[in-house]
Amino acid sequence: MSIGESHRALRDEVADQLRSWILDGTLEPGSRLGEGAISERMGVSRLPVREAFRRLEAEGLVQTAPRRGVRVAVFDQEELATIQEVRLALELIAVRKTAERRDSETMNELERVLLAGSQAAEAGDQSALKRLNGDFHELLAGGTGSRVLVALLRSVRNQAHHLVGGLVTSPEDSWSEHARVIRAVLDADAEMAALLMRRHLHDRHESQRATLTP
Amino acid sequence: MSIGESHRALRDEVADQLRSWILDGTLEPGSRLGEGAISERMGVSRLPVREAFRRLEAEGLVQTAPRRGVRVAVFDQEELATIQEVRLALELIAVRKTAERRDSETMNELERVLLAGSQAAEAGDQSALKRLNGDFHELLAGGTGSRVLVALLRSVRNQAHHLVGGLVTSPEDSWSEHARVIRAVLDADAEMAALLMRRHLHDRHESQRATLTP
DNA sequence: CTCACTTATTCTGGATACAATATCCGCCAT
DNA sequence: ATGGCGGATATTGTATCCAGAATAAGTGAG
Known part of the structure; x- marks a missing residue:
């Protein structure tokens, strides 16, 4: 599959997709996001997924525990x-x-x-x-x-x-x-x-x- | 060098180092941050550097132009x-x-x-x-x-x-x-x-x- | 000598393979 | 049941490799 003309960076694509999944409730608060699962589901390697994670983490949409992966943020x-x-x-x-x-x-x-x-x-x-x-x-x-x-x-x-x-x-x-x-x-x-x-x-x-x- | 026992994630280390370099003026506004140069200077691979870039990007300390790398943010x-x-x-x-x-x-x-x-x-x-x-x-x-x-x-x-x-x-x-x-x-x-x-x-x-x- | 065009090199973006390590889960023994 | 042991799994990080784009370098013409 050709990458096409002026495709945006994959990390942006992944981040946007995850963001909308989180916001529309497809991914429930507290649910875990395995980088392997995401990369497989979206047909990209794990590298852009990890970059997307860092961005969403900084945006506060997900929370990261060291060595324990990323999960959808849950606020009290x-x-x-x-x-x-x-x-x-x-x-x-x-x-x-x-x-x-x-x-x-x-x-x-x-x-x-x-x-x-x-x-x-x-x-x-x-x-x-x-x-x-x-x-x-x-x-x-x-x-x-x-x-x-x-x-x-x-x-x-x-x-x-x-x-x-x-x-x-x-x-x-x-x-x-x-x-x-x-x-x-x-x-x-x-x-x-x-x-x-x-x-x-x-x-x-x-x-x-x-x-x-x- | 062993990664040691409970070392923080390298991306955090890299992000912190870059942040302080930016804040203390070691890296001037507008100057370019090559991921290769950074990874070499800090003795880590490019991957944690890229993850750190995404974080700093979301924090607004650096600005990223697609395919043109990352540079220290400059505000009017x-x-x-x-x-x-x-x-x-x-x-x-x-x-x-x-x-x-x-x-x-x-x-x-x-x-x-x-x-x-x-x-x-x-x-x-x-x-x-x-x-x-x-x-x-x-x-x-x-x-x-x-x-x-x-x-x-x-x-x-x-x-x-x-x-x-x-x-x-x-x-x-x-x-x-x-x-x-x-x-x-x-x-x-x-x-x-x-x-x-x-x-x-x-x-x-x-x-x-x-x-x-x- | 300067400017435009072409070439070469560098750098990002991405994929993949592999090692190390920490966490989780099930099993077994007490 | 409960507590500890060991394997399975996932994250984290490294090392390579490749395609494509941008910048730099060089070359030729006006």
């Missing part, structure tokens, strides 16, 4: 609360900075997402809304112009996602809150955008706590 | 400002959480550091102060009980350190501010501790900006 309640708190702080920094910079490309993208989102909401297109909700967060991170912040947010968001198991909020509810944030950013109202974002994430956090501690 | 002014902002937010979360949890082991360690620090300050022992200043930040991160936050802070702190080149603040000045924060934490005054920490980091940030933009 307190750790999850901390992650939420950190995520909130970082998202606020990001949305403020994006609203202040008003990078033209990001603004155009946000307008596009806003339009597509309201159409999808009317049509009741759940999967489109889910994707747009993802775009929303990516755009707000990217709009800061900071590669570091983008990486940190993605990492923390993954770990936060890790906790929800099944998402509690419907894509429609999420979208209406997102739309308000986007409008504030487009209006260059950084403080309003931050406030709306804070409420957005805080509500979500609360509803999760409620379901987790009955 | 705006990125550095963002990193400082993120670090401030995370340190505040950490110091508050530590002051609220009051983990007994951490409190004991903080008392020890406080005592040793005041002695070192009197004796004018610069290197001891420098080490204690490092312990200070590690303890505040560890006191949160959150592995994730510890990892994030270490990463962000490394990248912030990355910018200073030569540190501007003397260990003594740093220490006096640190000591005040420790006392506030020991007094369970989370808000006071956070306020002192904010001022501590903010001052440092300002003095750096002053030296960088003459």
Whole structure:
């Protein structure tokens, strides 16, 4: 099999695949990841798998015990609360900075997402809304112009996602809150955008706590 | 040479060595890190070096271009400002959480550091102060009980350190501010501790900006 | 002499084989 | 049952090997 034209590095491919498997629950928290099994299942040698492990380890998605292999990260309640708190702080920094910079490309993208989102909401297109909700967060991170912040947010968001198991909020509810944030950013109202974002994430956090501690 | 009894994984050793070389300026920003050269210089094979690269990459200390190797990360002014902002937010979360949890082991360690620090300050022992200043930040991160936050802070702190080149603040000045924060934490005054920490980091940030933009 | 093009070397990315070692699991004896 | 012993398994690390890409070196033309 030819490696093809401009194939990405295999470690990236492997890392992405593992990440999505972890996030969508195919790999349950605490389950063990044997490098042999992974490499066999994905048809690559063990070398890229090990490199992918190191990356996921640094991203906090997996935990490594020396000589005992790698397993999907499992967090306790307190750790999850901390992650939420950190995520909130970082998202606020990001949305403020994006609203202040008003990078033209990001603004155009946000307008596009806003339009597509309201159409999808009317049509009741759940999967489109889910994707747009993802775009929303990516755009707000990217709009800061900071590669570091983008990486940190993605990492923390993954770990936060890790906790929800099944998402509690419907894509429609999420979208209406997102739309308000986007409008504030487009209006260059950084403080309003931050406030709306804070409420957005805080509500979500609360509803999760409620379901987790009955 | 025998690998010995309970030696840490070589990738950790390599990553630590590279990290300190980057942080102390032995490896200048933008300089290239050939995996062959590193493995030769450190007397290990290329594999642990590559694993270490992936970790440092995720920590943001190095940047990787496909097929073009890895080089020490170089950040522009705006990125550095963002990193400082993120670090401030995370340190505040950490110091508050530590002051609220009051983990007994951490409190004991903080008392020890406080005592040793005041002695070192009197004796004018610069290197001891420098080490204690490092312990200070590690303890505040560890006191949160959150592995994730510890990892994030270490990463962000490394990248912030990355910018200073030569540190501007003397260990003594740093220490006096640190000591005040420790006392506030020991007094369970989370808000006071956070306020002192904010001022501590903010001052440092300002003095750096002053030296960088003459 | 400078610039572009071609060639050669180096380096990354990946695969594979092999050794060493630590952990895990089952079996056996008490 | 329980505790210890020994083999099976997995991780970790080394050594080679190869393909492909990037940089460096060299060469020729204008």
